[in-house]
Amino acid sequence: MTELERHAYDVVVIGAGGAGLRAAIEARQQGLRTAVVCKSLFGKAHTVMAEGGIAAAMGNVNSHDSWQVHFRDTMRGGKFLNNWRMAELHAKEAPDRVWELETYGALFDRTADGRISQRNFGGHEYPRLAHVGDRTGLELIRSLQQKIVSLQQEDHAETGDHESRLKVFAECTVTELLRDGDKVSGAFAYWRETGRFVLFEAPAVVLATGGIGKSFKVTSNSWEYTGDGHALALRTGASLINMEFVQFHPTGMVWPPSVKGILVTESVRGDGGVLRNSEGRRFMFDYIPEVFKDKYADNEAEADRWYTDPDNNRRPPELLPRDEVARAINSEVKAGRNSPHGGVFLDVSSRLPAEEIVRRLPSMHHQFKELADVDITKEPMEVGPTCHYVMGGVEVEPDTAASSVPGLFACGEVAGGMHGSNRLGGNSLSDLLVFGRRAGAGAAEYVRSLGDKRPVISESDVDGAAARAVDPFAEGGTGQQENPYTVHTQLQQTMNDLVGIIRRGGEVEQALTALEELKQRARNVVVEGHRQFNPGWHLAIDLRNMLLVSECVAKAALLRTESRGGHTREDHPRMDPDWRRQLLVCRAEGDGVSVTAKDQIPLREDLMALFEYSELQKYFTTGELAELPAKES
C-alpha cells in the first residue's frame, strides 16, 4: 500500500482561480466540507491577469442594457455555436454575482451617483464591464480570497480551527481522479514542496483548472495552463467539446523574447492606436471582411473621425473582432512586411499627446517601459498574435455544471460551451463567477443526494496512480532518454506552427503525426534529482496533460472543415451553417483521444425571438429557418 496523507472532504475543488474559489465558497456556504487544491500559492491564479473587466448587464451607465442584450452579444460573439442555456444563465446572473463581490469587500470604480462604473468593450452593445482600472482580475481574486478567509474566521470562532470546513491545499497538484464504478470517489495528488502524495476521498470534484495555453509557444498564459482539468476529465471518462476553438489575441508583445506573448490590451486600439506594417501602411483597411463592410471605415479620414464622432462615421478597422485582426497581422507577417522582431507596429505615439497616453494607458506604458525599454509615448510597439483562451472544455449540464461522469463538475475556462466559437472580452470573469457558484451548488446537491452511500476508493487504483506519478524518475525503458523541457518546447513549436491561428488540413495532419511521436518521446522522459520541489518532475507530469489535450485540439481542428471564430481553416475559409449544428466531442480512447460529431441542441424559441430574422440568416441553415414561425424579413 502506498504511503500517503489522506483527507476526507465532501467536495474537492481543483483550481483556485475565480471559478474555483467561487465554487468553494458556495459549497462551504451550503454546509459541505470543502477543499481547494491548487498548483500555485493561494491568490496567485491566472485570473489576476484579466485587465478589462467583468461583463454584467447592470445598466449603471446605460439603462437600456438588459440580460437579453447581453445574451444576444454573447451569442453573436460566439457565432451562434454557444450553448444557449449557458449564455442565458450567464447573462441573467452576472449582475448578482458582481454585486455579491461588493459584499465581500470589492471596490470597483464608481459612477458619479456612486454605483459600479461600467466601460465599453469589443462586442458589447452597451458599456457593460465593471472594472477597477486595468486590474479587475486581481480585484476579483482578492475579493474571493478574502471571502474565503472570512468564512474561515467564522469557522474558527465556532470550532477553534480555521480549516475545519474549508481548507486550501496550495502548491499541490492533482494527477488523477479516482472512481468507484462510474462515480467519482476522490483525487490523487502530490505536494509540490515535498513530492509526497496526498489522497482526497471525496464524492464530488469540481474542475476549475483554466486553460491550455502552455501547449503553444506564444501565449499570454502562465505555466499553470497545461490543460490539467481537460485531461483529468478525459481520463475519468468525461467528454470535451469545442476544442478546436482557441482564441488568439491579436496584440501580444513580440519583443523582447522573455515577454513574448504578454498581452497588450485592446484599449490601446480603442484609444486611437493604429496598426502599421514595415512599409508604414495601415494595413487593416485591406482586411475588412464582406460582412463587416457597412460597419467599418474604408479610409483613414473617416476612421480617424470616428474617435470624436462615432455616430456619423464608421469604426476604424483596427477595432474589428479579435479573430479578424489576428489573422490580418498573421498575413502581413507571412508576406514579409513584418517589424524587426516578427510582428507589426502598433503605434499610439503619433496619435495622442504623451501625457494623454500615460493617463489612459498607465499599465501599458509601465509594462513596455519596464519590460521592453520602449517608451510608447515616443515610439511604436511591436505586436503579434498570442494564444489567449480556449473556448473548448468539459461538456457540462448548464444548470449544475455537472459533466457526464457522476460527481465530476467543471466551471470556468475548463468548461466548454458557454462562449461558442469565440469569447467576448469581459465575459470570462463573469463566466467564472456565474458557473463557479453553480458548480459549487451542483456539487453540494449531488453530495446530498448520495446520502450515506458514498463511493469508495480502491487501494489498487491508488497504488497505480502513485506508480504513474513517479514514473519519470525511472530510468530504463527502450528509447533514448528525454529531457522534459526539450519535449515541451517541441510540443509548443508544433502546436504554434501547425495548429495555430491559421490552419490547413495537411499541416494539422503533420501535427498529429508529430504529436504521436512526441507522445512516444514523453514516455522516455527522465528527470534528475528528488521529489522535493523539482520543476523538471512537475513539467514531466504536466506534459502528459498537454499532449492529450493538444491531440483533441488537432483532431477537432482537422475535422471541422469551415472557419468560425477561433478556428480558421485556410482551405475552408467560409463559415458553414451546417457546421453550426455540429459539436465536436472529444473522448479518451486507448492512450489517445477520439473526436466525433454530435448535434447541437436547437436554440429555444423565446431566445431565438430575441434576434432579427436577417441576422439569423447569416448563421442558420435554410432548413432551420424554415421551422421558425413566419417572420417579416
Next chain:
Amino acid sequence: MTAGTTAPGRARINARTLRTDRWWVQPAVTVLVLVAFIIYATVRAFANGDYYAAPYISPFYSPCLAANCVPGSSEVHLLGSWWALSPALLILVFPLGFRLTCYYYRKAYYRGFWASPPACAVAEPHGKYTGERRFPLVLNNLHRYFFYIGLVFNVILTYDAVIAFRDADGNWGHMGMGTLVLLANAALLWLYSLSCHSCRHAMGGRLTHFSKHPVRYKAWTLVSRLNTRHMLFAWLSLFGVALADLYVALVASGALLDVKFF
C-alpha cells in the same frame, strides 16, 4: 541576541547583506549633515549673542522671551531678569521636538544613528527590537502637538520676516538681503509644516467619507501633494534655519554688511 536572518529554517547565508551597491552612503550623509547641524545649533544656541541685527532676528532666538534679550529684538518678555542663560534655550525645544518626532526625521535618524536598519535588507546590529511601543520612543506619537506649536512659531517667524521690511529705525519701506533670507526661511518652514503627515491627517486623513466634506477633501488633496515632498522640505527648511541664523550672526558681528535693496 535574537536570531535575525540566521534564524533556524532560513536559508544559510551568513553575510549581513549581499547588497553590492554603496548602501552606507545615504545613512552616512544623513549622520554627517545632522551632526554638523547639531554642533552648529548648539554653539549658536549657547552663544547668547550676535542674534539680532536690526531689523533682523535670528530664527534661533525668536520669539525672544527673556529680559536679557538684546534691546529691540523683542517686545514681549515673559521671563524676568532671573533667566541668565541664552534665551534661545527657552524656545528651541519646540522646533527640536517637532523635528525629532517628524515622520521623516524618524526614518532618517533610525537609519542613520541607530542603524535600525542602516539600509533596506542590511541586517541591523541590535539583538532586540521593540520599535515605538515603549518609552521614550512611544512619545513620537505626540508629533501632532509639536505640529500645532510649530504653527505658532511659523506665525512668529513670518511676523519677523514682515517686520524686516522696516529699517533699523522702525520705518516701513526697507528691504535688504536679510529680509529675503528671513522670508525664504519662513516660506520653507511653512512648506515643511504644511507637508507634515500629522497636518495631512488633521486636514482630512482621518475622514472615511471625503465626499461629505468637500472643503476638507480639497485641503487634504493639497497637503497630500506637498506631503510627497516632505523629505525635501525637511532638509531645505533645516538648511534654511541654519543659514538664516548664520546670516544674522554675520551681520550682527559686523563680518558682513547687509545688502540693502531699498
Next chain:
Amino acid sequence: MGYKARFRVWRGDDADGDLHDYTVEVNEGEVVLDVIHRLQATQAPDLAVRWNCKAGKCGSCSAEINGRPRLLCMTRMSTFTEAEIVTVTPMRTFPVIRDLVTDVSYNYQKAREVPAFRPPEDLAPGEYRMQQIDVQRSQEFRKCIECFLCQNTCHVVRDHEDNKTNFSGPRFLMRIAELDMHPLDTHDNRAQEAKEDHGLGFCNITKCCTEVCPEHIKITDNALIPLKERVADRSYDPLMRLFRKPKK
C-alpha cells in the same frame, strides 16, 4: 547581442545550502527569471523557483538579487554590467524550502488574523453606493499583488525572528488601513486592533516596504502613517478623545 553572464545562485534547503556559480547565456531583453529558466533547462533541471505570470502581476517570483528584494520577472538583465556577478538568493526572512523557494505561510497566517470586511447590515447586494473619492485610497492598497517583498524586507521581522508572533508586517497593516478607510466597513476599532493585535508600534517608518514595492504603493505614507495617526487619535491624543464622535 548575447553574452555569458556569471550567476551565483543559492541552492540548498532548510538544513544546509550554498551559493553555486554558473556561467550562463544571456540574450538581449531578458530578465533574471529567463536566466534562471535557462539554468533549469540546461544546467540545473531541479533548481527550484516559484513563478507564475512572468509579467509582474501575480507576485510569485519574489527573491533577492544582489541582496535586494526583487521580483525575478521584473529585473531586467540590462540593469547589470556584463562583467557583474549576479547573486540570486531566496527571501531571507522566511524559512527556505528549497533553492529559491521559501515558505511564506507566515503571511497567510497573518492574513487570517485581520478581521474580514464587515458589510453593512441594512444594505442588500446591489444597493451599495460609494463615491470614487471615497474608495480611491483603499483602491491603492488593493493593487497589492501579495509578493510579500515588503514583509521580507521589513527589519522588524527580518532581523528579529521573535517579533513574528506580534507583528503582522506592512502588508497586513496596510490591509487594516484599507478596511478602516473602506466607506462601508462597519467593523469599529480597526486602528486599535492594529496597535494591540498587529504590532503597529513596532513599525519605525523606515520605509523599506515602500522602497521594494513593485506596485509602487506608498505603503508608509499612505497606509502606515495614516494608521499611526488614527491610533494617535484614540490612544495618544486626549483632545481628540474629548471631541471624538462614534464612527459612522
